[in-house]
Amino acid sequence: MSYADLHLHTTASDGRLSPRALVRLAARKGIKVIAVTDHDSTEGIDDALDEARFFPELTVIPGVEISTDVKDGEVHLLGYYVDHEDANFQALLARQRDSREIRGQKMVARLAELGIRISWQRVKELAGTGAVGRPHVAQAMLERGYVSSIPEAFNKYIGRTGPAYVEREKRTPPEATRIIVEARGLPVLAHPADVPDLEELVRRLVEAGLIGLEAYYGSYTEDTRHSLLELVGRYGLIATGGSDFHGFETQTELQPGAVDVPEETVRRLIEMAQQRARGLARR
DSSP: SSSSEEEEOOOOTTSSSSSHHHHHHHHTTTEEEEEEOOOOOOOOOOHHHHHHOTTTTEEEEEEEEEEETTTTTEEEEESSOTTTOOOOHHHHHHHHHHHHHHHHHHHHHHHHHHTTTOHHHHHHHTTTTTTHHHHHHHHHHTTSSSSSHHHHHHHIIIIISTOOOOOOOOHHHHHHHHHHHHTEEEEEEEEOOOTTTHHHHHHHHHHOOOOOEEEEEOOOHHHHHHHHHHHHHHHOEEHHHHHHOOOOTTTSOOOOHHHHHHHHHHHHHHHHHHHHHHHHHHO
16 A cells, blocks of 8 residues: 555545545555645645544645646646645636536537437436546446446547537647646646657656656556656656545546555655745744
C-alpha cells in the first residue's frame, strides 16, 4: 500500500464515495496522506477534513482538478492546498460546473439521436449534489443496459472521439494554472503521458506557475514513468502521483493507494506548501 494517494474523487464531482467514506477507506488501507481532487469542485473538502479528525494518522490535502482544452485533446490540472474558501476561486469553479451541466444535457440529447435514451433527471440523481460529469452519463447508460461497462460508454459514445461527445466552455492549461496559483495552490499537470507536445506545454506551464507532474499514475509503465521523471528533473518539478480513483468500476479500477507514490515526493510537496504559506503570511 502506498504512503500517499494524491488523486482521488468523491461525490462532490464524479466519484461514488462521499468525502467522509473516502477518508474512512483511506484510513482502513493505512494510507498516510490523501488529496481530495474533485473535478471543478471543492465541495467535498470540508467534510473530508472534518472526518479526518477521527484519524490522526491521516493527512488530507485540499485539492481540485480543473479541466482544460488543447487542440485534439484535454489537459487536466491538479491544484493542491488551494484556498477553497476564496470567493473568486469559487466563482470560477461554479462557471466550470455550469459548463459541465450544459454539456451533460447536450450529450443526453445526442445519445437520444443515436437511439440511446437515458433520462437527464437520472444523470442529475447520480451526480447528487456534486458536479455533473461524463461518468454519470455513462452510469445511466450502464443502468439501462446500453453498455456493459463504464469504459465501453466512453470508448463507443462519450469519449473525445465518440459520436455523443460535446465540448465544454474552453479554458486553457495556462489559465487553469494561474487560477490555482491565485487561489494560493500548487499546480500539477495530471496524467501527462498522453498530452500532445508535452514538453512544450510543460515549459509554458512552468512560466505560469506549474510545480509538478503526475509521474506516478494509474498503470503507467516503468518506461513511461522514467520519461516523465526525466522531464521533472529538467524543469526542477515535483513528481506527484495517485490512483485517480472514482469508485465506479470496482473490478477493474485501481483502488486508493494502489499507485506507489514515494514518501519523499509527498514531503517535498508539503514542505513547498508550508514555505508558500509562510511567505504569504509575511506579506
